[in-house]
Amino acid sequence: MFKLTKYELRKTRTTLLIAAACFALLELAYILGLALHKEDLAGGSASFLVLFAVFSYLFFLILAIMNYSKEMNSKSSYLIFMTPNTPLAIISAKMLMILLVGLTSLLVYALFCWLDIRLLIAFYPDAEMTGDLLAGFAKGLGVDLPELGFTLLALLIAMIVTFFLLVTLAYLAITLSATFLQNFRFKGWISCILFLAFFMAATWIDNHLIPALYPNPATWQQLWIGIAPSCLFYIILMILATFACSVLLEKKVSL
Numbered sequence: 001m002f003k004l005t006k007y008e009l010r011k012t013r014t015t016l017l018i019a020a021a022c023f024a025l026l027e028l029a030y031i032l033g034l035a036l037h038k039e040d041l042a043g044g045s046a047s048f049l050v051l052f053a054v055f056s057y058l059f060f061l062i063l064a065i066m067n068y069s070k071e072m073n074s075k076s077s078y079l080i081f082m083t084p085n086t087p088l089a090i091i092s093a094k095m096l097m098i099l100l101v102g103l104t105s106l107l108v109y110a111l112f113c114w115l116d117i118r119l120l121i122a123f124y125p126d127a128e129m130t131g132d133l134l135a136g137f138a139k140g141l142g143v144d145l146p147e148l149g150f151t152l153l154a155l156l157i158a159m160i161v162t163f164f165l166l167v168t169l170a171y172l173a174i175t176l177s178a179t180f181l182q183n184f185r186f187k188g189w190i191s192c193i194l195f196l197a198f199f200m201a202a203t204w205i206d207n208h209l210i211p212a213l214y215p216n217p218a219t220w221q222q223l224w225i226g227i228a229p230s231c232l233f234y235i236i237l238m239i240l241a242t243f244a245c246s247v248l249l250e251k252k253v254s255l
Contacts, residue, residue, distance in 0.1 A: 008097035015063060016101065019056060026052060027112060034123040046116065053109045057102070061163060064098050065170045069191070072178035087249035091171065091242050098167060102160065150220035158227050165234045168241040169198040175245045202237055206230050 009016075026049050033042025173194035177187045210233050214226035 005093040005096045005100070008093055009100070011067065012063065012097070012101070019059075023049070023052060023056075023108075027116075030116060031119065034119055037123070042120075049112075049116070053105075056105065057163065060098065060101060060105070061166060064094070064167050065174070068094065068171055069174050069188075072174055073187070086246070088243065088246035091245050091249075094171075095164070095168070095238075095242065098164070102163070106160075151223055154220065154223050154227055158231060161231045161234050165202065165238055166199065168238045168245075169202070170195050171245050172241040173198060175248045179248045198241075202234070206233060 026045050030042055030045035030049060033039070033045055170191075173191045176194055177191040210229050212226065213229065214222040217223040217226050
């Protein structure tokens with residue numbers, strides 16, 4: 001499976017290198033803005049860096065779905081499913097590639113965020129004083145910064161789990177339309193409708209059948225416990241959707 005993951009990474013290498021180059025240019029502009037004391041350049045670059053970090057995750061989601069859809073509808077790419085590798089190994093390799101890219105990107109963004117803050121303090125020492133004032137102001141309002149950090153981390157984990165759920169549900173919708181409905185017209189629209197139906201069903205079950213342990217969490221511990229059932233439910237759905245894709249590909253794929 002790891003060889004398949006390496007193959008999946010090679011297929012997206014050009015796109016990832018372009019994204020890395022864009023990020024590097026924005027980072028360089030930010031550093032130059034600080035070094036030259038050009039606040040407009042530094043501030044604008046910092047804003048674009050934040051936007052880039054957010055939208056790149058959406059881009060990775062769309063890219064993963066588009067690549068899979070292309071494989072299911074292109075004869076040349078479709079041949080990968082005729083190799084000795086099992087469909088489950090192929091699908092799992094795709095998921096592992098998305099996980100590696102997503103987590104690596106997240107770690108890189110977090111590291112550069114910390115470095116950029118340190119650079120800002122190095123070039124503008126008053127920024128550290130401002131940060132201390134804001135921290136004191138937040139403390140005066142009763143905001144516990146460590147608790148806020150754990151809360152944001154919990155929300156980030158929930159976001160990542162939801163991100164992968166969207167990918168697996170999209171894979172399942174595309175696989176269904178490319179197998180059972182392979183001779184139908186407008187397969188792309190059918191895939192979209194199936195995806196929306198799957199996601200709405202998963203959301204309805206989560207909202208109405210999954211127990212809400214802490215509907216209004218007062219602490220970060222309660223928040224972590226509160227999101228655990230939903231995250232576990234989504235993970236189970238991801239596993240089931242992955243197995244469903246592999247079974248469909250094994251039983252229904254034909255050139």
